[in-house]
Amino acid sequence: MTCHLGDLSRCLRYRLVPPHRYPHRMATIVQLPNELLVAIFLLLKTDDFVTWIRVLAVCRRWFEVASSAPALWTQLALDSRSRIDHFEVLLRRSAALRFDVSIDLVAVDQHDRVFEALQPHALRVRALTLRFSQAQTFDLQNRLSTLSQAVSMLTLHCLATEAPTFSLTPDAYPSLRLLTATQVLPRMQPPGLHGLTSLELTQVWHVADAVGDQAQYLLLEILADMPDLENLVLRDALPPCMAFGSATLTQVTFPKLRQLSLSETVEDIKFFLHYIVLPSTARVEIVARIAEAMWEPDTEGVLLAILPDNHAVALPMISLTCALRIFAGHLKEGSVSIAGSLYADAGVWDWTILLADGEEILPDAVSILLSELSQVVHPSGLISLELHIAPHILLLDVDWRAVLERLPRLRKLVVGSLWKAEGIVRELYQHHDILRELTELELCLEELASDEKSGVLLPPEEGIAARAIESLVIVQADEAPVPYMPGTAIGSMLNPAHYVFKHSRCSACHVTGRILGSQEVRISTSDVGRKSFS
Numbered sequence: 001m002t003c004h005l006g007d008l009s010r011c012l013r014y015r016l017v018p019p020h021r022y023p024h025r026m027a028t029i030v031q032l033p034n035e036l037l038v039a040i041f042l043l044l045k046t047d048d049f050v051t052w053i054r055v056l057a058v059c060r061r062w063f064e065v066a067s068s069a070p071a072l073w074t075q076l077a078l079d080s081r082s083r084i085d086h087f088e089v090l091l092r093r094s095a096a097l098r099f100d101v102s103i104d105l106v107a108v109d110q111h112d113r114v115f116e117a118l119q120p121h122a123l124r125v126r127a128l129t130l131r132f133s134q135a136q137t138f139d140l141q142n143r144l145s146t147l148s149q150a151v152s153m154l155t156l157h158c159l160a161t162e163a164p165t166f167s168l169t170p171d172a173y174p175s176l177r178l179l180t181a182t183q184v185l186p187r188m189q190p191p192g193l194h195g196l197t198s199l200e201l202t203q204v205w206h207v208a209d210a211v212g213d214q215a216q217y218l219l220l221e222i223l224a225d226m227p228d229l230e231n232l233v234l235r236d237a238l239p240p241c242m243a244f245g246s247a248t249l250t251q252v253t254f255p256k257l258r259q260l261s262l263s264e265t266v267e268d269i270k271f272f273l274h275y276i277v278l279p280s281t282a283r284v285e286i287v288a289r290i291a292e293a294m295w296e297p298d299t300e301g302v303l304l305a306i307l308p309d310n311h312a313v314a315l316p317m318i319s320l321t322c323a324l325r326i327f328a329g330h331l332k333e334g335s336v337s338i339a340g341s342l343y344a345d346a347g348v349w350d351w352t353i354l355l356a357d358g359e360e361i362l363p364d365a366v367s368i369l370l371s372e373l374s375q376v377v378h379p380s381g382l383i384s385l386e387l388h389i390a391p392h393i394l395l396l397d398v399d400w401r402a403v404l405e406r407l408p409r410l411r412k413l414v415v416g417s418l419w420k421a422e423g424i425v426r427e428l429y430q431h432h433d434i435l436r437e438l439t440e441l442e443l444c445l446e447e448l449a450s451d452e453k454s455g456v457l458l459p460p461e462e463g464i465a466a467r468a469i470e471s472l473v474i475v476q477a478d479e480a481p482v483p484y485m486p487g488t489a490i491g492s493m494l495n496p497a498h499y500v501f502k503h504s505r506c507s508a509c510h511v512t513g514r515i516l517g518s519q520e521v522r523i524s525t526s527d528v529g530r531k532s533f534s
């Protein structure tokens with residue numbers, strides 16, 4: 001059910017017209033009982049206070065109905081657009097219901113009056129969002145100790161060039177479950193916030209006194225006091241690994257963690273991951289920025305530059321990978337991104353790795369990544385591999401035979417771009433003993449020209465039969481004609497039992513793909529032809 005404020009106000013105009021004059025123009029909304037009108041208002045519910053002012057101004061009845069409905073006043077805000085006396089009125093309108101409140105202490109004066117207004121309602125505050133300056137930090141943490149008993153979601157945003165620390169006492173936050181902090185580092189007093197299930201830290205790497213006093217920023221110690229964490233998000237939150245020097249750090253185990261999301265520099269991620277242990281079922285998303293880092297893939301590797309040396313213990317889900325997708329050259333600039341998901345029904349891990357176009361280093365990075373796979377992923381577990389590599393990336397140094405020999409259990413292989421496809425198919429053709437369990441080969445190609453009139457092209461080497469395979473799928477750009485595969489070089493080296501032709505619009509290699517977060521790409525494909533080799 002949807003309802004628009006403009007439609008309601010237009011209908012209301014008819015209420016001002018005597019009904020006996022225009023009976024056919026009577027608006028049904030004026031006949032609605034108050035309870036149903038409140039239900040409509042709830043559909044229109046928004047955090048924008050201006051919208052509610054307009055609703056109240058439509059007519060006296062709407063004003064009275066809305067003002068007497070506490071459910072409409074459970075999301076409150078106090079900032080430069082509102083006044084404290086209005087805020088006090090809204091608090092009373094929420095009656096006995098729990099409410100969420102957002103306060104901009106930088107834009108609002110009379111802080112004493114603000115907290116005095118909140119104090120009688122402290123046990124009803126569910127979510128509290130605070131925006132403040134560095135100078136207000138100490139006073140704010142003291143004031144909150146009397147208002148936070150019932151707060152389950154706390155958001156702190158400090159406007160500062162250096163992130164200060166913010167002390168949280170467990171006795172003052174017994175109900176806290178979700179904590180979000182931007183440019184301020186929460187410090188938990190013993191025995192820690194054991195009930196906290198979600199923590200999100202953004203831009204706290206430059207915490208005040210981090211260099212002068214290392215104890216001010218031992219993030220691992222802070223996290224160790226949160227054993228019930230289920231969701232951990234760190235964006236520009238890790239301290240530079242060089243700052244620790246020879247400090248002795250203790251490994252932290254997260255027994256209940258369900259999701260870890262990191263967006264940091266390459267070297268800081270590797271350092272952090274070395275000191276944590278996650279459950280094998282935790283979902284992991286890693287964005288390793290290379291622009292600010294001194295990353296040299298030829299000496300440090302790609303996955304091995306991000307994952308710790310003890311990744312089999314710290315990140316057990318990686319070695320359990322069953323399906324792996326590698327995208328390279330999709331984006332002009334960006335980071336190395338890794339994401340893994342566990343399909344609970346099947347009990348298998350599916351990972352995606354995204355390499356942005358790093359110009360001259362990208363070909364080397366892709367080549368190194370391929371050589372690292374067997375060191376990171378257990379070869380006996382990987383059954384599906386997709387290599388979506390843009391056509392402009394020339395992999396001159398890749399030994400495809402060596403790469404494929406390390407993956408003996410592979411059943412499905414997807415390869416992007418004609419040049420890479422021809423190289424891999426040639427290895428499969430020349431060495432029938434590699435990838436013995438391969439049943440499906442999907443090749444994402446540029447336009448593949450072939451002329452049926454030229455007839456069947458014989459295998460390139462005398463005495464070597466075409467490689468038998470159960471299914472061959474050819475994916476090409478839109479409107480490309482169905483190729484006559486027996487007349488192509490690739491077709492001459494393969495003998496599939498089934499052949500499928502598809503169209504797609506992927507900018508890199510013409511394949512349907514999933515890319516991390518906001519860069520996610522889903523492209524529908526449709527079969528345009530099916531035939532079998534004779």
